[in-house]
Amino acid sequence: MTTEIATFEPVIIGFTCNWCSYRAADLAGTARVKYPPNIRLIRLMCSGRLDPTFVLKAFAEGADAVMISGCHPGECHYIEQNIKALRRFELLRRTIQQMGIEPERLQLVWASAAEGTRLANEIARVTEEVRALGPLNWPAGRNGHLDAAGLEAAWEATGGEPGGPPETPGGENPEHAAEAKR
């Protein structure tokens, strides 16, 4: 188990804004600032375009973490749509927690078009944090299908008792179960 974690390379999906963070990524490239290759970036016109479904889809498809990035508050190229992204981020963090995903697997990073180095550093930070968290064994799993073993692994990974439920796919919320025990 320990060796597996030592070699674990997380896969991170990063959503970038066309006007700031995507350009920051371009700038990091132009300036040859190095960061871990675990992130794959998707360009949106604005962080406000981020449909919450995108984040859930990324987790469902096997991403270990999702990074949302946009312009600094007050500097949105579409006036204030990044604030809408901020709201969705806060809501999504709560939502994924209820799904048994650590909130740290969803990260929000502000980066202006001039902040290539900052974006690179943040990507490195997020990568290391997710590496420390280990692989995401979300019920929908990186294998894309649910089997008994996978479900059990997911149950354990999110804090459930070994060998315990679920009897139904997805099972009970392990946090609720833990609270009920107390």
Place this chain on the structure above:
Amino acid sequence: MAERIGVYVCHCGTNIAGVVDVKEVTRWAGERLRERGVVVARDYDFMCSSLGQDMVEKDIKEQKLTRVLVAACSPHLHEKTFRTACQRAGLNPYLCELVSIREQDAWVHTDKAAATEKAKAIIWGGLERLIHHEPLEPLHVPVDADTLVVGGGIAGIQAALEIADAGFQVYMVEREPSIGGHMAQFDKTFPTLDCAACILTPRMVAVGTHPKIKLHTWSEVEKVEGYVGNFEVTIRQKARYVNTELCTGCGICWQKCPKKVTDDVYEVGLTTRKAIYTPFPQAVPIYPVLDKDNCTYFEKGTCKACEKLCPTGAIDFEQQDEVFTVSVGNIILATGYDLFDASVIPQYGYGRLDNVFTSLEFERICNAAGPTSGNVVLRDGKTVPKSVGIIHCVGSRDANYNRYCSAICCMQSIKYAHLVMERTGAEVHNFYIDIRTPGKDYEEFYERVQEEGGHFIRGKVADISDVPRLPGEEGKLVIQVEDTLAGRQRRVPVDMVVLSPGLQARHDSAEVAKLFGISCSAAGWYIEKHPKLDPVSTMTEGVFIAGCVQGPKGIPETVAQGAAAAARVVGRIQQGEIALEPIRASVNEEACSGCRICNGLCPFNAIVFHEDRAVSEVVSALCQGCGTCVAACPAGAISGTGFSNEQVLAQIEGLLMLNKEPPGSTDDAGLATTGAKA
């Protein structure tokens, strides 16, 4: 029809190929992605070269490609190049996708195996997205040939004259009674020391008399509706109480007006004006404005001296504000800056110590038309200072106030040093953090003033006090500073202190930005489309910025931006219509529930609600394509071209496909597979 997709992987010399195994990526794309419709996979040294483009064009024609994916540099660099190549070959340019394996891969990673693997993931993501691309056509909208210029400072003046001289109608709106802006208050301009009024007033007169410029001073923009090419702007002409049709500008009214009022604007509080006034003798237009709040007639109901004495009967106490609209195709915002309020730094004593002045006050004192007729004297109006301290970076480059450099204060301070020495022979001490003279002939001017005997002390002033502690300090202002070059504390007694406050965004810049639908930075400066390559455009099509609204700058740069913005506008007018990127949202009326959630989300008011059908609609020309409404629509009724849900979701899937393949079936370490799997 089955898709026939071409994948092209660029080496970019060794820029990409030095880190990513381009040959392997190409081979993999041709084999593994065949089931996704890839019929051609090629690599080339420089895809952006004409030979690379020819390759794509030839394949489109001969291989009957229906979509093209290029894996090379950032789409911000060459998306247009490859879209144009597709168009030349008869393929809709929006059926082309450029993915970045240079900036986002080869240039930022050193692990060749991992970078190669990432290149494959990026290509797969781009491919899945590309499959959902739709052929699009740019949106064409006509451009109204009239232009609105907001702000009558030197930036707005320059822009208006350029456009009007090109033969097109300009409406200029200025909040104050006269155009001229800050430059009209200055005495001399650095580094040439030519008189500001001498170079500015001919331009002001040109604006006032130009047949193609309609000048609205004492006016403000109230509302902006419409979109690029077709704006409807509502302007409020504040009541002047002077009929400009009759007024000849003779000046009898303000000469005879008995009410004196402190002139806080043009003379920055140094002297008085009358209740009816023209701010300065060369004002354009020359018609005075009656200051209702201070007029004796409006206060007490009697006086009317101006009305009685006006030879043409132009005074009209019944005049009301006039609200009207103009139709324009483009807007240039040149609303300038505010001076940093030096009184918020208590240790510098501005407002508390009489002989501490601000830069604008000093400009007026130096000015021959100013309150002291150009004599450099203390606040008492007669004493000539024997020593003067000039303090740089007041409120700029200071974590407590503004972090940025205000760009003009060093040169302005050096200019003051010269003027003080020239006019009074006084000893001058400049207190600076760093001297910044990056402009033509600036450094030479700095050297000249040093040779003339100006002292330059490197250190941030800690305190200015009128309390003497040492002999020789009685009756003086004592500047306490750490001289960082000499490495010791100094107390410098002077008679007069001139603060060089930085520039700030207009106090109402955020509201004005909202009015025009553009964005401003946290400091209040308006954000340009690109800081280097597009400094006068904004994210809102048809709205341009010039001068200090964009950030602190000197007169030459301001004039250059005014002219640049004008050139952009004239170019658009000449084209007659403008092609807008077809990245737009649209509402599927069948699916729209009429909940109106999207209505309030749109920052550009591009979504209208049809009460009769209870559905929302996106006005294409107003939509800037941010996609917030697409993300927010609970019914999924709004789709955004270029970044549709299908496109993004497919891209997510594609990016993660490699990770789903069972271990061993992919070349995880970048090693060549046998390709026998399929």
